[in-house]
Amino acid sequence: MIRIQNIWKKFGENSVLRGITFDVQDKQTTVVLGRSGGGKSVLLKLIIGLLKPDAGSIEVDGKDVATMDYKELRALRFKFGFLFQGAALFDSMTVGENISLALRRHTGWKEKQIAESISYALHIVGLDSVEHLMPSSLSGGMKKRVGLARAIALTPRYILYDEPTTGLDMETADGINLLINEMRTILGITSIVVTHDIHSAFVVGDRFAVLENGTTLMTGTREEIQSSEHEEVRKYINSSLKLQEGRRS
Amino acid sequence: MVTIGNDSIPIVVFVGAFVGMVTAVQSAYQLYDWIPRAVVGSLVVKSVLLELMPLMTAMVLAGKVGATITAELGTMRVTEQIDALEALAFDSVSFLITPRVLAGILMFPVLIIFGDLVAILGGMVGAVAVAKIPATAFITGMKSSFETWDAVFGIIKGTFFGFTITSVACYHGYFVEGGSEGVGKATMGTVVLTCLTVVVLDFILASVLL
Numbered sequence: 001m002i003r004i005q006n007i008w009k010k011f012g013e014n015s016v017l018r019g020i021t022f023d024v025q026d027k028q029t030t031v032v033l034g035r036s037g038g039g040k041s042v043l044l045k046l047i048i049g050l051l052k053p054d055a056g057s058i059e060v061d062g063k064d065v066a067t068m069d070y071k072e073l074r075a076l077r078f079k080f081g082f083l084f085q086g087a088a089l090f091d092s093m094t095v096g097e098n099i100s101l102a103l104r105r106h107t108g109w110k111e112k113q114i115a116e117s118i119s120y121a122l123h124i125v126g127l128d129s130v131e132h133l134m135p136s137s138l139s140g141g142m143k144k145r146v147g148l149a150r151a152i153a154l155t156p157r158y159i160l161y162d163e164p165t166t167g168l169d170m171e172t173a174d175g176i177n178l179l180i181n182e183m184r185t186i187l188g189i190t191s192i193v194v195t196h197d198i199h200s201a202f203v204v205g206d207r208f209a210v211l212e213n214g215t216t217l218m219t220g221t222r223e224e225i226q227s228s229e230h231e232e233v234r235k236y237i238n239s240s241l242k243l244q245e246g247r248r249s
Numbered sequence: 250m251v252t253i254g255n256d257s258i259p260i261v262v263f264v265g266a267f268v269g270m271v272t273a274v275q276s277a278y279q280l281y282d283w284i285p286r287a288v289v290g291s292l293v294v295k296s297v298l299l300e301l302m303p304l305m306t307a308m309v310l311a312g313k314v315g316a317t318i319t320a321e322l323g324t325m326r327v328t329e330q331i332d333a334l335e336a337l338a339f340d341s342v343s344f345l346i347t348p349r350v351l352a353g354i355l356m357f358p359v360l361i362i363f364g365d366l367v368a369i370l371g372g373m374v375g376a377v378a379v380a381k382i383p384a385t386a387f388i389t390g391m392k393s394s395f396e397t398w399d400a401v402f403g404i405i406k407g408t409f410f411g412f413t414i415t416s417v418a419c420y421h422g423y424f425v426e427g428g429s430e431g432v433g434k435a436t437m438g439t440v441v442l443t444c445l446t447v448v449v450l451d452f453i454l455a456s457v458l459l
Contacts, residue, residue, distance in 0.1 A: 085329070
């Protein structure tokens with residue numbers, strides 16, 4: 001379980017997170033909704049210790065990430081997979097090398113086992129026989145899938161998704177949403193999805209945290225969010241749905 | 250090692266050849282008629298080993314190697330590849346920076362040795378073909394002035410220059426901010442700063458070690 005309590009973070013004079021609080025339950029997908037530039041990606045980096053909060057605590061399985069030293073952070077990161085917004089594939093390596101990099105460094109597996117893991121991970125994300133391709137020859141959707149394959153290579157307990165459907169066409173985005181759901185149902189992974197894509201959010205999310213101006217407006221289930229009487233939440237949901245319906249038609 | 254070392258050999262050889270040739274030609278030009286022509290050989294070997302090849306190699310590689318490292322690491326930073334490495338439980342400094350700095354420390358002296366040899370050969374070609382100095386005179390002058398410490402000093406310079414250029418380049422690239430514009434600024438900053446630092450370091454090493 002992940003407990004995010006009263007998190008504050010600022011860059012220079014700009015406070016991006018101002019007292020964010022919500023919980024992430026095991027084996028569920030928690031979606032963090034909010035406008036672009038609202039600090040959602042920063043929140044993911046705080047969870048995994050890539051950034052340190054100015055105040056507050058983030059407990060992962062009972063331990064506060066903000067107080068961990070580098071050794072403890074390294075150990076923590078084995079529990080996580082992270083799908084970055086642009087996939088962040090290592091562009092000097094092939095797809096297979098990207099996926100196997102952590103396996104070669106952190107396990108004593110033989111080549112045959114590593115090759116099987118690469119094939120399995122690619123098969124799960126719906127890509128086969130692309131191990132030898134370079135990231136530059138992949139489409140946006142394929143990069144996200146390879147990024148996800150890399151994220152699950154070490155069989156993490158948690159996966160963090162940073163805007164997984166941004167920049168993708170609707171069909172490809174739906175494919176990514178399906179994969180996110182399969183991570184939960186097939187692999188039992190707990191996920192945090194940060195997005196401003198309201199349609200995808202409602203497809204993948206079990207619980208939601210709506211952020212606005214760096215604060216938590218509301219947390220709840222899909223039904224609670226959709227039927228919320230909170231003015232700001234309604235405004236955000238309605239405007240986002242309108243925008244997306246316009247794009248889909 | 251291959252990128253910093255092997256791939257830099259052609260440019261170092263090219264620069265070395267012309268440095269040697271111009272040193273010989275300009276030395277011959279400046280000598281009074283009554284000074285033995287063998288002095289040209291002495292001037293070439295002393296200048297090349299002590300100063301010209303270590304400094305010219307460093308200047309050229311500040312651009313080639315320094316800029317490449319900064320651009321590479323800077324691009325990795327702005328595309329979140331460094332964050333991805335950290336998220337995969339890698340120590341990004343050990344993985345990205347240490348090998349590059351070590352390669353600089355090891356390969357710069359090797360490149361300077363290559364450059365020294367080519368520059369001295371180039372000096373002989375310049376002396377014989379352009380300044381019309383007999384090869385035997387050039388070689389006599391070269392032999393009379395050669396001291397092992399001169400070559401070692403150049404190699405020591407190479408070690409320091411290699412460390413300086415690669416570590417400055419890595420620092421600028423690793424901590425880049427501001428997207429592609431930031432990468433461009435960092436790359437330019439690396440080239441300028443390493444060139445200036447090398448010149449100052451050159452003076453300090455000469456003052457301390459000679």
